[in-house]
Amino acid sequence: MLVAGNWKMHTDIDAARTLARDVADSVGDPGDVTVVVCPPFVSLSAVAEEIAGTPVALGAQNMHAEDAGAFTGEVSAPMLTSAGCRYVILGHSERRQYFGETDEGVCAKIAQAHAHGLIPIVCVGETLEERKGGRAEEVVGGQLVHSLRGVTPDNPDRLVIAYEPVWAIGTGETATPDQAQEMHAFIRGRLNEQFGEKTGRALHILYGGSVKPGNAAELFGRADVDGGLIGGASLKGEDFAAIVRAG
Numbered sequence: 001m002l003v004a005g006n007w008k009m010h011t012d013i014d015a016a017r018t019l020a021r022d023v024a025d026s027v028g029d030p031g032d033v034t035v036v037v038c039p040p041f042v043s044l045s046a047v048a049e050e051i052a053g054t055p056v057a058l059g060a061q062n063m064h065a066e067d068a069g070a071f072t073g074e075v076s077a078p079m080l081t082s083a084g085c086r087y088v089i090l091g092h093s094e095r096r097q098y099f100g101e102t103d104e105g106v107c108a109k110i111a112q113a114h115a116h117g118l119i120p121i122v123c124v125g126e127t128l129e130e131r132k133g134g135r136a137e138e139v140v141g142g143q144l145v146h147s148l149r150g151v152t153p154d155n156p157d158r159l160v161i162a163y164e165p166v167w168a169i170g171t172g173e174t175a176t177p178d179q180a181q182e183m184h185a186f187i188r189g190r191l192n193e194q195f196g197e198k199t200g201r202a203l204h205i206l207y208g209g210s211v212k213p214g215n216a217a218e219l220f221g222r223a224d225v226d227g228g229l230i231g232g233a234s235l236k237g238e239d240f241a242a243i244v245r246a247g
């Protein structure tokens, strides 16, 4: 199980420090659950200090596909590792929707993350329109094919997939456990085809989209749901810790 908090564009540096301490205290010993927090770039170093010596790991919310260069406003993989990151979220639907992120771009970033020892959390998911049109699997399948082209994780811990139906993100509307399991099983099938069953079975597939303390256990109880990518509920230490315990 892996539970990651995506703080999105919330918390200034002081608030991020406070939240990081709160998360570490509330989570305590997470047992077998890998716990990750992904604060905004400017707070990465501060959060790294706060969680040092705790089981909580650090992740970023995005990065550029090059090491360095004239890319104003961007942040690179070596910068993230120097700030203490082990994980990076790639291809979040908000990046795709508002910042023109494409599957091909995500693919390049995955290779770059791997080249620098970062573990990418690769997001896929369909919109409500696509689901209503019966195209959810086609859309998610396409995102997987194009984002993961040429990707060869040297072990299953080096790649995480997050299924986040766009219609469930920040809306309070969660996929039912059956809907989540159905899509996770489909994703697992695709991963098995690409990486072989041994690796496919071991890869973490997270569910994201309005996960809360009240619905986490039921979602995480499904066979192919290996944890969650948590937005809103990751901004309260106690709620996030409750979701970790559900894992």
Ligand code: PGA
Binding pocket: 006, 164, 168, 169, 170, 171, 172, 208, 209, 210, 211, 229, 230, 231, 232, 233
């Ligand atoms: P949410 O966000 O939990 O607020 O729906 C999830 C995400 O976007 O990663």
